[in-house]
Amino acid sequence: MAAVDANAAALGVPRKQLMESSGNAVARVVREVADAERDGDSRVAIVAGRGNNGGDALVAARFLDAFDTRVVLLGRPETITTDIARENWAALVDAEYDTHVVGDSRELDLREPDVIVDAMLGTGVTGALREPEATAAAAINAAEATVVAVDIPSGVDADTGEFEGEAVDADHVVTFHDEKPGLSALDATVHVADIGIPEAAESFVGPGDLLSLGRDPQSHKGDHGEVLVVGGGPYAGAPALAAGAALRAGADLVRVACPRAVAHEIQGYSENLILVPFEGETLAPGHVDALLERAADHDAVVFGPGLGSADETLAAVRAFLTGYEGRAVVDADALQVVPEVETEATLVCTPHQGELRKMGGTTAEAWRERRTLVAEFAGDLGHTLLVKGAYDVVADPHETRVNRTGNPGMTVGGTGDVLAGVTGALCCTQDPLDAAAVAAYVNGRAGDIAVDERGFGLVATDLLDRLPAALWGERDE
Numbered sequence: 001m002a003a004v005d006a007n008a009a010a011l012g013v014p015r016k017q018l019m020e021s022s023g024n025a026v027a028r029v030v031r032e033v034a035d036a037e038r039d040g041d042s043r044v045a046i047v048a049g050r051g052n053n054g055g056d057a058l059v060a061a062r063f064l065d066a067f068d069t070r071v072v073l074l075g076r077p078e079t080i081t082t083d084i085a086r087e088n089w090a091a092l093v094d095a096e097y098d099t100h101v102v103g104d105s106r107e108l109d110l111r112e113p114d115v116i117v118d119a120m121l122g123t124g125v126t127g128a129l130r131e132p133e134a135t136a137a138a139a140i141n142a143a144e145a146t147v148v149a150v151d152i153p154s155g156v157d158a159d160t161g162e163f164e165g166e167a168v169d170a171d172h173v174v175t176f177h178d179e180k181p182g183l184s185a186l187d188a189t190v191h192v193a194d195i196g197i198p199e200a201a202e203s204f205v206g207p208g209d210l211l212s213l214g215r216d217p218q219s220h221k222g223d224h225g226e227v228l229v230v231g232g233g234p235y236a237g238a239p240a241l242a243a244g245a246a247l248r249a250g251a252d253l254v255r256v257a258c259p260r261a262v263a264h265e266i267q268g269y270s271e272n273l274i275l276v277p278f279e280g281e282t283l284a285p286g287h288v289d290a291l292l293e294r295a296a297d298h299d300a301v302v303f304g305p306g307l308g309s310a311d312e313t314l315a316a317v318r319a320f321l322t323g324y325e326g327r328a329v330v331d332a333d334a335l336q337v338v339p340e341v342e343t344e345a346t347l348v349c350t351p352h353q354g355e356l357r358k359m360g361g362t363t364a365e366a367w368r369e370r371r372t373l374v375a376e377f378a379g380d381l382g383h384t385l386l387v388k389g390a391y392d393v394v395a396d397p398h399e400t401r402v403n404r405t406g407n408p409g410m411t412v413g414g415t416g417d418v419l420a421g422v423t424g425a426l427c428c429t430q431d432p433l434d435a436a437a438v439a440a441y442v443n444g445r446a447g448d449i450a451v452d453e454r455g456f457g458l459v460a461t462d463l464l465d466r467l468p469a470a471l472w473g474e475r476d477e
Helices: 002-010 015-038 052-061 083-094 133-142 181-185 207-213 237-248 260-267 285-295 311-323 332-340 353-359 367-381 415-427 432-454 460-464 467-472
Strands: 043-048 068-074 098-102 115-119 146-150 172-176 189-193 226-230 253-257 300-303 327-330 346-349 384-387 392-395 400-403
Touching: 002 015, 002 207, 015 052, 015 083, 015 115, 015 146, 015 172, 015 189, 043 052, 052 068, 052 083, 052 115, 052 146, 083 098, 115 133, 207 432, 207 467, 226 237, 226 285, 226 415, 237 253, 237 300, 237 415, 237 460, 237 467, 253 285, 285 311, 300 311, 300 415, 311 332, 327 332, 327 415, 332 346, 332 353, 332 415, 346 432, 353 367, 353 384, 367 384, 367 392, 367 400, 384 432, 392 432, 400 432, 415 432, 415 460, 432 460, 432 467
Parallel strands: 043 068, 043 115, 068 098, 115 146, 146 172, 172 189, 226 253, 226 300, 300 327, 327 346, 346 384
Antiparallel strands: 384 392, 392 400
């Protein structure tokens, strides 16, 4: 939901507007509950935290003038974490609502309410409640009142419905846009409120999708993935681009398995590349066993850049995919053998529309029609597809996303190799569909940055240095 909110903001729907809609939705449910309790003469207590979850409840207070409503803020107003929540607190204070600041939860006075609104913590918080929320939750549970929770009861994991220690025992939950997975485990009435988030915030990849890319400050080498690029032979630049992109996209170690005939040339592109050459000029079936053994030590494999389409090479691709059980990004000429291979591997296939047709899929000019066709083919294929175009379509058998970043300058050769490398790096730490969707977004974003700086006439290597900015440079927008 954090990603969806950020994507909605990027589409021009302000978070402030969403908070107003959320607060109104909470107030509607509170009114229904309060009227049922005391025929319109109910006392309502709002217990608000200092984040946007609390902000939703602060908005709700303005729609509850018909009731005797007290608003309690847990913590000092100056520590409210977002501007829009702070503005809504100030609005209540300036309008002289019954507002109280509680720094010590032992001072919490709910005043024997008929309805309590729990808005202490939202969906982004996991683990046991700390103070003052833990004591406040105990007080809420001890009160003889109907409890309405905002989005998720405080202390409950939104993904699982589980909790550690004290958690609010809600009678009603007002959740927004879509039901959270953990709510089905609760003994509560769940109200799903439409707050005006456009469908495009979920279907189009946006900056919110980058929120999952954070790093633990205590990370060690290898925690963010090791990628094996299998490529080269007729072409040496393609595997070098894919490997460089995987590094720029955050993989800790990237190795390139390539024919010895081109190893020196590939190494010459960058001192950052680790080469593991095999004998010969092209990939052949005799190399497969050693490649499978090496691939088992990596988190993801990028298979195909620069391999070519010789018969013995395609036979080797078939043999590798048949014996491989890990994650692999399949690109370029290697794509054509995927539909005929029975494999236990988790594959992300990255064809352009011509390669998609070679695989047996169909396409269309209109992106909405193409989205449907790609989704159907992904279901038939049983793998994730990232079909490149002016609008990239990313689909697995269960979900479909569309990416709109990128520009006509990216028709130059090599940008697809960069995309394959980025996808491989992200597959080390993300689910395949998410990895492919984010890779399409940041690859296109890197191309947009390059064109903004230089105009058309970009080359694929222009994308490499701009990938970090595309991945991490706009997370706070």
